[in-house]
Every structure is written in C-alpha cells, then in structure tokens.
Amino acid sequence: MTERPLDLELVQAFVRVAELASFTRAAEALGTTQAAISLRLRKLEARLGRSLLERSPRHVRPTADGVAFLERARRLLAADREARDWRREAPARLRLGISDHTTGDTLPGLLRRVAAACPQVVFDVRMGFSRHLLDAYDSAELDAVVVRREGDRRDGEEVRRDAYGWFAVPEALPPLGAPLPLALLAAPCGVRATATRALDTAGIGWREAFVGGSVSSVAAAVAAGLAVAPLAAHLAPSGTADVGPRLGLPPLPPARVMLIGRAGAPPAAEALRALAAFLRAG
Secondary structure (H helix, E strand, C coil): CCCCCCCHHHHHHHHHHHHHCCHHHHHHHHCCCHHHHHHHHHHHHHHHCCCCEEECCCCEEECHHHHHHHHHHHHHHHHHHHHHCCCCCCCEEEEEEEEHHHHHHHHHHHHHHHHHHCCCEEEEEEEECHHHHHHHHHCCCCCEEEEECCCCCCCCEEEEEECEEEEECHHHCCCCCCCEEEEEECCCCHHHHHHHHHHHHHCCCEEEEEEECCHHHHHHHHHCCCCEEEEEHHHCCCCCEECHHHHCCCCCCCEEEEEEECCCCHHHHHHHHHHHHHHHHC
C-alpha cells in the first residue's frame, strides 16, 4: 500500500505556530481561524504519530520531536514553492518603512523571521522617522510602514502598544538640581518632541548630552552612563532602569505601533500578514 504524502497545509500551520509561539498569531498570519489551526495541528500530530507542540495556558513551544521536525517542515514548504514556480518570475518586492523607535535592536530578529516565512519576497527596507515614512507611503514610495501613530491619523492596524520610560544607569544619575542630560534622536523625532514637551510642561530643565542617528546609538549612550533617554521599555539596554519615578520626571504616554500597508500581489499580502503577526508576538 502506498503511503499518503503529508498535507502541506498541516505542515505550514505547524511551522507558523512554532515560529510565532501562538495559535492566534499563526491564524492571523495564515488568514484563517484559531480553531482551524488547532485542527490542522491535531491532524498532523495524528498523521506523524508524535506530539509536536507543548501547550500550556501561557506557552506554546515545540517538543523535542517538534524541534526535530521543524527544519524538515521548512524544507518541505520550500520544495513545494519551487515545484510550483513554473514561470520563474522575478520575486515580489515589498518596499517597507520601519520607524527605528518601533524595533531598535530587535529588527534583525524580526526580519529573519519574516524572511523565513516569506522567502519568495524581496524586502526593500527603509528606516526613518515615523513622519517621514508616512509621507513616503502617501506618495507611493513605500508599500507599507511600521510607525508610531502620529497626530490624528487613523488608517492602518494597531499591532502593539509600547510602554515608554526614562531609562538610565541607576548609578550614573545627574546631581539634584542640574539640568537633565538627555540622549535623543535629532528632530523631527516624535519621541523627542513628546519627551521634551513633557519636561517643559513640568518645568524641568534639560540639556542635550547626546544626539544619535539611531535608537541603537541612543541606547549605547544610555548604557555608557552618559545620559537619560526616553525609550520603549523593550528597547532599553541591559543594566539600565526606568529612573523617572526616582527623579520625579513626568510619565510618558505609551506609543501605538501601527502597520499601514497596501495589500498588493498575493506574496506581498502574505508577507504583510506575517509581519503583523510577528509584531504582535513581540
């Protein structure tokens, strides 16, 4: 009797759940429901006779057998794409703008996961300020942007809400009464504007101690003990803490991280769904 081949929809569901550590996020990435993803995983595990995922209320992660199967599963999906690629057309291109304040040093991991999920797409990435990226999107220079919500703009979908604080090395705080030394991006950075406006409103003196060209450089200045910086908590460097309460600094509002994009051709649309799911997963 000939053994039936694996159903690749089941394999794809497993790969997305393993990558995103979430049935909900996998369903979003694949444009289906959580119930459908759960059913596909049960069918795949029954077909293989092995448990592939460890499920708990707080975690979803591959079992030892799941880890062993994951790379094979990716190769199966890649072989399927190659087998169906008769015309060898140029790969789809997604022109993507990303605000540095939304990703910082987490960008390599994000791009690695999205590129692995959508290998048929070439990602043309531009980093910049949210305002500039939105202008480029509106003028059709970009297909999609990941930005902090600016002003009254209401298009796009909220994929995350980032908590902000005043981060510094606790052992390198400025003396009481001295202007607050800040590490910032140059204008027209929205985080800079929000932070300095909050300080001015509270009547707290401040000075530029460091101006960086990226969030990574600002974080490096903070880690070196040179200044205090307004940063998203998930981008704060190791060894730093939110010193706002200790210094009596005004609280900073959370930032709404938005994905705004045009669906475009199917490969690019799939890439946008995967990007949204990975951003939500953190």
